[in-house]
Amino acid sequence: MLSIKNLHASVNGEEILKGINLEIKAGEVHAIMGPNGSGKSTLSQVLAGNETFEVTEGEVTLNGDNLLELVTEERAREGVFLAFQYPVEIPGVSNLQFLRTAVNAMRKHRGEEEMNAAEFMKLAKDVSRQVDLDPAFLKRGVNEGFSGGEKKRNEIMQALLLQPKLAILDETDSGLDIDALQVVSNGVNALRADDRAILMVTHYQRLLNHIVPDYVHVLAGGKIVKSGGRELALELEERGYGWLGIDAVDTSN
């Protein structure tokens, strides 16, 4: 599904990713953990196609297609979805209009007929209930005035609507209380499918209690320094990152 080979990326001339190698097969859930500043969010943004970051070396393919050759919207249409750590507020564009435009852009790309307003409204209402988001939110501006938890639920709702091949979840658990974490996790678990890969970027192990990954990787200094199974996350929780030879970095925030 997703294959990353020797990926290097910089921002403003500073190299953040220094040779990432990662293979994710369809149906798998991978978690990337690591201290702050290790490059976790950069990896998510680079995969989604944020042009602020410059890829200087390496390759990324999704089902054999070179992702790096595609602009952001083309990657999305090929099935890449990034749930943002900080979803953007866009007053003046209604959530409904935004979601319908996105869904129809995907349908058009697949050669399917666009959904009309009534059809889409029904679908959107169903999915919003799945993430416990009041359908009234559909009428508000995109993320406008949403609480942190509502924003994250809106991200998962988008993933459920767009049905990506690769879902990248960037710190989806940050800012969530226990109940919201449960709702979001249920949403993510609903996304798990044999033909879909999920990449979770997280700082804390607690999300992994709810969404159990197949593999856990530790990212530090722009490289994956350790990979393992589910138990690696528990070990990190217990022992911190120090035993991996990673410089002591404040991971408390």
Next chain:
Amino acid sequence: MKSVPTLSSAFLHPAGQTLPEPLLALRKQRASGLVDMPLPTRKTENWKYSSKYLKLSDDMAISLPAAGKAGNSLAVPGYKVVFTNGVMIPEASEYPDLDGITIQSFSDLNADDAQNLSLQLGGTLNHDQAQFARVNGARFEDGLLIRLKPGAVLDQPLFVIHDTAADACGSAYPRIYVEAGTNSQMTLVEEYTSSGEASALVNTVTEFNLADGANITSIRLNMEGENVQHIGATGVLQARSSRFESHCVGFGGPLRRHDLQVRLEGEGAETKLNGVVVTQNKQHYDNHTSIDHVAAHCTSEETYRNIAADQSHAIFNGRIHIHQDAQKSNANMNNKNLLLNNGAEIDTKPELEIYADDVKCAHGATIGQLDETSAFYLVSRGIGRQQANVLLTMAFINELVSQIPVAAVRETAQLRLNDFFEQTFQEI
């Protein structure tokens, strides 16, 4: 020393003589005052940014002929009056006889009514700030008089379609006068459109005279073509506890100028002015608004948005004058601007003159660009860059467009704005 350019005398000669005598006399008198009228240059303060777009030629002074048939036969959700080149086309107009409301072309007025009107025309405007309204006063061939008796309520919006049919070079001088009696109400929709390809000048004047408690909503859509220069003035006089609400949506052109002057003369009067301007290519648009708080306890709320793309140029000049006796005035002016390209220019200038000491008066102006973070968010969901830009640009003005109270006009404006932006972003 270079001499100041003056208005060509060719512009002082109206074509038709069909108006009632008192109006013909008024026109003649106004024309005599225009001999050697100085044309604005970049040294003329209120035309500083716009004089270079004004291109008058002698053949443009010729009155465009009143076409025999309506240039615009669109159905409207309300009553309709159609003017072509400033002259009413009765066959294309549809409005019933209404109790307490008269809607008449100037040409149809009897001598007494024409006499009364001749004493009122121009009375709502400060012509020193709207110089071209004088030219309209000397040139109008016809006009629309709307009189609402006390308590009269127009039950549907009245659409006045001003179409400029420019099959040959020339000019047109549409004019509207609304006399709103005590506690009367109406919604007037002015649509300025054009057909034909020849260079033309449209010089409009619309006046609203609101008696105590009158409630008037004005919607103005400027949608003429690239061959038409538009100079318009709207004057509003408000008596005690009257309410005026204006929604202007303007699409750029070779020259677009609108002066909107409101005088709050009776206590407790309220005015709300919303404006949206969009320009692209080498288009121009200049809004000059002026609100005079003459009486105490009046409220004004003004919100204008400009969006300029390519090498276009948008101007907003908002003046608020709070007179000495206008205590407890509440005035709020806000102008936000969006520059879509490096080559575009927006000039914004708030002018506040406050002579009373117990007032609330606030103003704010910003100029910004499309937010890249928002754009990335949209495209990361598969939305194309062009469509993302259109969504974000529409978002900048949705707050104002969504307030347009007549649904059909609001939808028309939204569609046209959307088309405009799709064109704007096509090549990016």
